[in-house]
Amino acid sequence: MPLLLVGSLAAGLLVSSLGFDGVTSAEVSPFVDYLLIIFIFIVSVDVGAGLDRKTVSSLGKDAILLSSGTVAGSALVGLAFSFIPALGLRGSMAVALGMGWYTLDGPLVTASMGALAGATGFLSNFFRELLTFVVYPSFRRRLGGRNSISLGGATTMDTTLTVISGVGGQEVSALSFLHGVIVTLMVPFLVSLALAFIP
Amino acid sequence: MLTEVLAVFVVGVVVGQLLRLVKVRPRLWTLSAAAASALLFTMGLSIGLERGALVQIIPQAAGTSLLLGASAAVASALVTYVLRGRKAD
Numbered sequence: 001m002p003l004l005l006v007g008s009l010a011a012g013l014l015v016s017s018l019g020f021d022g023v024t025s026a027e028v029s030p031f032v033d034y035l036l037i038i039f040i041f042i043v044s045v046d047v048g049a050g051l052d053r054k055t056v057s058s059l060g061k062d063a064i065l066l067s068s069g070t071v072a073g074s075a076l077v078g079l080a081f082s083f084i085p086a087l088g089l090r091g092s093m094a095v096a097l098g099m100g101w102y103t104l105d106g107p108l109v110t111a112s113m114g115a116l117a118g119a120t121g122f123l124s125n126f127f128r129e130l131l132t133f134v135v136y137p138s139f140r141r142r143l144g145g146r147n148s149i150s151l152g153g154a155t156t157m158d159t160t161l162t163v164i165s166g167v168g169g170q171e172v173s174a175l176s177f178l179h180g181v182i183v184t185l186m187v188p189f190l191v192s193l194a195l196a197f198i199p
Numbered sequence: 200m201l202t203e204v205l206a207v208f209v210v211g212v213v214v215g216q217l218l219r220l221v222k223v224r225p226r227l228w229t230l231s232a233a234a235a236s237a238l239l240f241t242m243g244l245s246i247g248l249e250r251g252a253l254v255q256i257i258p259q260a261a262g263t264s265l266l267l268g269a270s271a272a273v274a275s276a277l278v279t280y281v282l283r284g285r286k287a288d
Contacts, residue, residue: 008236012243013257025248031241037207039234044208046227048215069279076278077271084263095264096271103235107242108204115246116260122242123257123264128272135272143280144287150275188208 005103006126029111036107040188047157047184056178062146063178070150070183071190074099078194090198091117097190098125099153099183100132100160105191112195128153132160137167145172149179154187156180 078096082089091113098105102125110118132152139148145168152160157180165173218225280287 004232005235005239008239009243012240012245013247014243015240016244016247020248023248025245028241028245028248032238032245035234035238035241037203039231039238040204040207041211042227042231042234044211045215045218045225046231048212048217049219049223049225051212051216052219065282066279069282070275072282073273073275073278074271077267077274080270081263081267086259087263092267095267099271099275103238107238110242110245115249118242119246119257119260120264120267123260124268124271127265127268131269131272139276142287143276146288147280147283147286148276150279151272153272153275185212188205192202192205 009122025115032107033111036104036111039103043184047181050157050177051181059175059178063175063182066146066150066175066179067182067186069147070099070153070179071097071186073150074153086116087113087120090194091120093194093198094191095121095124097187097194099187100125100128100155101153101184101187102126102129104187108191108195125153129155129159132156133163136160136163140167145169146175149176152176152180154180154183157184 074096075093078093079089081087081092081096084092087095091109094109094112095105095117098109098121102122105125106118106122109121129152132155136148136151139151145164149156149164149168149172152164155161156164156176157178161173161176161180164176168176215225
């Protein structure tokens with residue numbers, strides 16, 4: 001899946017270099033908005049259909065604590081990177097609060113702040129997902145399987161769930177899924193709030 | 200745009216819950232992957248059509264992105280570790 005998505009972005013970049021006389025980025029941008037709306041709808045239906053009361057009540061408290069840690073850690077890094085001129089506080093918070101959801105964060109930040117900030121949003125959250133695949137096993141040994149779920153942010157309900165469940169076992173898998181659902185529910189709100197209210 | 204995104208997200212979650220109530224479990228993985236691919240292809244096209252973007256933007260963004268993404272992941276795990284009473288379970 002990550003390879004397919006990065007391949008799609010690379011294909012778009014490649015096709016743009018083939019030469020489109022008279023076609024500008026501004027003419028293509030509305031299509032990004034339409035596709036983003038379609039994508040958000042599909043993902044949110046999937047999230048809504050996957051939420052059941054039993055899972056939520058049994059692991060709920062721990063998942064909420066884990067999600068709070070994920071949001072707080074990401075927000076702290078957003079604050080710490082606000083010195084980067086191309087991003088500022090608004091951009092760095094919007095990028096960090098993407099919490100691994102690069103297919104949402106990249107287009108959202110592009111629409112509000114332009115291509116450079118959008119590319120940073122995409123790449124930063126993509127690197128976060130890749131890093132989780134690589135370092136989850138070693139973090140699990142040092143910080144514990146549950147705490148280390150926070151590494152993956154929103155991706156712990158789908159892509160990185162594979163490595164977390166493989167290394168951590170069934171109970172950690174359920175917690176990982178619920179954490180991913182909670183963080184996924186929060187990302188659109190937090191990124192939108194950062195872009196709308198931070199000057 | 201941001202308002203539309205939030206509204207669609209909320210509507211989607213409600214639709215998902217309604218589908219669950221009527222015991223329909225949609226298999227949306229393929230559709231979601233196709234939509235994400237189309238979205239990223241168009242985003243790549245949009246970035247690439249900006250003059251010099253291919254040469255300038257990606258290298259400029261890569262270093263910052265790697266540092267920001269890695270820091271956010273590690274900080275999240277550390278803050279969670281502290282919030283949960285430094286228990287490595």
